[in-house]
Amino acid sequence: MTSNTFAPTRSLNPFAGLMSGTAGPVIVVVLAIIGAWYIGSVSLNTPFQLDTYERADRTDVPFSELLSDTLSQERPVLPAPHQIAVEIWETTAEKKITSKRSLIYHSGITLSSALLGFLIGTTLGILLAIGIIHSRVLEKSLMPWIIASQTIPILAIAPMIIVVLNAVGVSGLLPKAMISTYLSFFPVAVGMVKGLRSPEVIDMDLMHTYSANRLQTFWKLRLPYAVPFLFTSMKIGMAAALVGAIVGELPTGAVAGLGARLLSGSYYGQTLQIWSALIMAAFVAGSLVALIGLVEKLALQRMGMTR
Amino acid sequence: MTALAGAKDTEMVEKHKSASPDRVIDIEKLSLTFETNDGPVHALSDIDLKIEQGDFVSFIGPSGCGKTTLLRVIADLEKPTAGSITVNGVSPEEARLNRAYGYVFQAAALYSWRTIAGNVALPLEIMGLSRSERQQRVARNLELVNLSGFEKKYPWQLSGGMQQRASIARALAVEPDLLLMDEPFGALDEIVRDHLNEQLLQLWAKTSKTVAFVTHSIPEAVFLSTKIVVLCPRPGRIYDVIESDLPRDRTLDIRESPEFLKIAHRVREGLKAGHSYED
Numbered sequence: 001m002t003s004n005t006f007a008p009t010r011s012l013n014p015f016a017g018l019m020s021g022t023a024g025p026v027i028v029v030v031l032a033i034i035g036a037w038y039i040g041s042v043s044l045n046t047p048f049q050l051d052t053y054e055r056a057d058r059t060d061v062p063f064s065e066l067l068s069d070t071l072s073q074e075r076p077v078l079p080a081p082h083q084i085a086v087e088i089w090e091t092t093a094e095k096k097i098t099s100k101r102s103l104i105y106h107s108g109i110t111l112s113s114a115l116l117g118f119l120i121g122t123t124l125g126i127l128l129a130i131g132i133i134h135s136r137v138l139e140k141s142l143m144p145w146i147i148a149s150q151t152i153p154i155l156a157i158a159p160m161i162i163v164v165l166n167a168v169g170v171s172g173l174l175p176k177a178m179i180s181t182y183l184s185f186f187p188v189a190v191g192m193v194k195g196l197r198s199p200e201v202i203d204m205d206l207m208h209t210y211s212a213n214r215l216q217t218f219w220k221l222r223l224p225y226a227v228p229f230l231f232t233s234m235k236i237g238m239a240a241a242l243v244g245a246i247v248g249e250l251p252t253g254a255v256a257g258l259g260a261r262l263l264s265g266s267y268y269g270q271t272l273q274i275w276s277a278l279i280m281a282a283f284v285a286g287s288l289v290a291l292i293g294l295v296e297k298l299a300l301q302r303m304g305m306t307r
Numbered sequence: 308m309t310a311l312a313g314a315k316d317t318e319m320v321e322k323h324k325s326a327s328p329d330r331v332i333d334i335e336k337l338s339l340t341f342e343t344n345d346g347p348v349h350a351l352s353d354i355d356l357k358i359e360q361g362d363f364v365s366f367i368g369p370s371g372c373g374k375t376t377l378l379r380v381i382a383d384l385e386k387p388t389a390g391s392i393t394v395n396g397v398s399p400e401e402a403r404l405n406r407a408y409g410y411v412f413q414a415a416a417l418y419s420w421r422t423i424a425g426n427v428a429l430p431l432e433i434m435g436l437s438r439s440e441r442q443q444r445v446a447r448n449l450e451l452v453n454l455s456g457f458e459k460k461y462p463w464q465l466s467g468g469m470q471q472r473a474s475i476a477r478a479l480a481v482e483p484d485l486l487l488m489d490e491p492f493g494a495l496d497e498i499v500r501d502h503l504n505e506q507l508l509q510l511w512a513k514t515s516k517t518v519a520f521v522t523h524s525i526p527e528a529v530f531l532s533t534k535i536v537v538l539c540p541r542p543g544r545i546y547d548v549i550e551s552d553l554p555r556d557r558t559l560d561i562r563e564s565p566e567f568l569k570i571a572h573r574v575r576e577g578l579k580a581g582h583s584y585e586d
């Protein structure tokens with residue numbers, strides 16, 4: 001117990017220092033996932049490998065060879081992490097951005113419609129929220145529809161949006177963006193309604209004593225209060241918009257975009273292509289969310305809301 | 308219900324117009340009952356009160372006797388359930404729309420995303436004053452409450468007492484003829500409180516403002532006021548109204564004078580008799 005009084009000895013243990021930060025635990029978790037992944041790859045790819053040996057009439061294959069063979073199949077059931085890494089490297093760094101085989105090209109296609117849909121969705125969400133907090137009629141008439149809209153599975157409605165818009169001559173970026181909009185307006189609308197309604201009673205009373213009108217109360221009180229809510233819901237909306245863009249590429253049999261890569265990968269059993277598209281999608285979503293987080297930090301700093 | 312109240316209001320307004328041009332607040336048979344889940348709470352019951360231009364009126368009484376509620380009724384933050392009230396001869400709502408008063412809440416209620424200067428400037432922006440006028444008023448009133456040099460700080464960077472002073476500067480910046488102050492110095496230490504009491508008294512004497520002031524402190528009430536209203540709870544009602552005959556320009560040493568002590572004694576007796584010490 002008395003050893004507690006010698007607190008500085010803690011810092012002599014480098015591992016303790018590592019574990020006390022956020023980097024340490026994250027590294028441990030990542031290593032654990034990669035380890036589990038390799039075990040999964042080996043065991044899931046073994047049946048096919050044994051089949052191959054049998055057909056080649058090879059009986060006494062040493063375990064080490066089996067191991068390395070399961071990790072280097074062309075169309076593995078579960079590709080190993082290093083295979084995906086190589087595939088991603090080959091389809092990004094080693095391909096021209098304009099090439100149809102470049103993952104960056106495909107990401108760009110998906111990203112542009114996700115961003116467009118996100119912008120429209122965020123704008124729509126904010127406008128809906130403003131309407132809802134200022135009018136009981138709007139709240140009563142819109143809120144049920146907004147909620148109901150999200151109970152319809154996106155996979156069911158995406159093909160219809162694409163087909164209908166195509167029929168009226170709208171094709172390309174916009175139909176996909178509409179699906180992103182459909183998914184991203186909801187978290188923004190809900191978050192903004194909450195945020196715009198969050199001012200304390202005393203803060204509202206203060207505005208009342210100044211006889212501030214609705215517009216002044218909105219700009220000088222409600223909106224600043226809602227800013228943290230807006231950023232939180234934009235992060236959710238951004239991730240949803242990306243999902244929407246990918247889903248939007250599936251029903252049309254699109255030839256470009258991450259969704260198209262997923263689709264053609266699954267047609268031809270190209271698991272490496274599927275997984276690298278998945279990892280890329282996760283990476284893009286993570287980067288966008290991190291970017292919004294950065295803007296949030298700067299904005300809140302400017303508003304004196306961070307200490 | 309509302310039509311009835313409206314009719315009553317007009318009637319009262321007409322009566323007062325012919326009454327006294329210096330009457331700032333006229334309250335007659337005013338009651339306010341909050342309907343709560345635990346049944347009705349009689350926050351104010353049968354209040355009669357007149358406040359003239361230039362009065363400094365203190366409200367004193369134990370917690371829950373309706374001091375805050377009364378101030379909020381004057382400010383049109385609550386609607387009375389019975390009786391009538393006029394502010395500057397018109398309904399509280401109209402007075403509020405005319406920006407007749409400045410209100411200092413019990414809590415500072417500064418906006419956390421605005422600097423101290425930004426907070427003081429808030430009502431001025433809403434009033435649509437020019438930038439230079441706003442800057443002048445902000446500087447002047449921050450100086451008055453000894454906060455010069457803190458313009459660019461955010462509220463959380465200031466102590467509770469400094470925040471409260473900023474909120475006073477914010478109310479003063481509106482330059483209202485009527486100041487409604489709800490225990491503005493309650494959170495401050497003795498010395499700062501004395502200083503601000505003197506400042507407030509000087510400001511009041513200089514500008515002939517009318518002040519309605521809620522306090523828990525007997526010396527503060529007696530030192531500041533021309534009229535002291537002692538309230539008692541359950542239901543919240545007026546127990547005693549004491550007109551002070553202390554001279555208008557006072558300094559802190561007046562607190563040792565026999566006249567001062569006599570008034571303080573009467574306030575204390577009023578509080579006791581209202582059974583305010585039982586809780």
Ligand SMILES: Nc1ncnc2c1ncn2[C@@H]1O[C@H](COP(=O)(O)OP(=O)(O)O)[C@@H](O)[C@H]1O
Binds near residue numbers: 348372
């Ligand atoms: N909004 C409200 N709803 C219900 N009861 C209230 C409300 N505001 C005040 N009260 C009650 O009214 C009474 C008077 O409150 P208040 O005016 O705040 O007293 P004071 O300021 O003198 O301490 C108290 O019993 C309080 O609980």
Ligand SMILES: [Mg+2]
Binds near residue numbers: 375376489
């Ligand atoms: Mg109170």
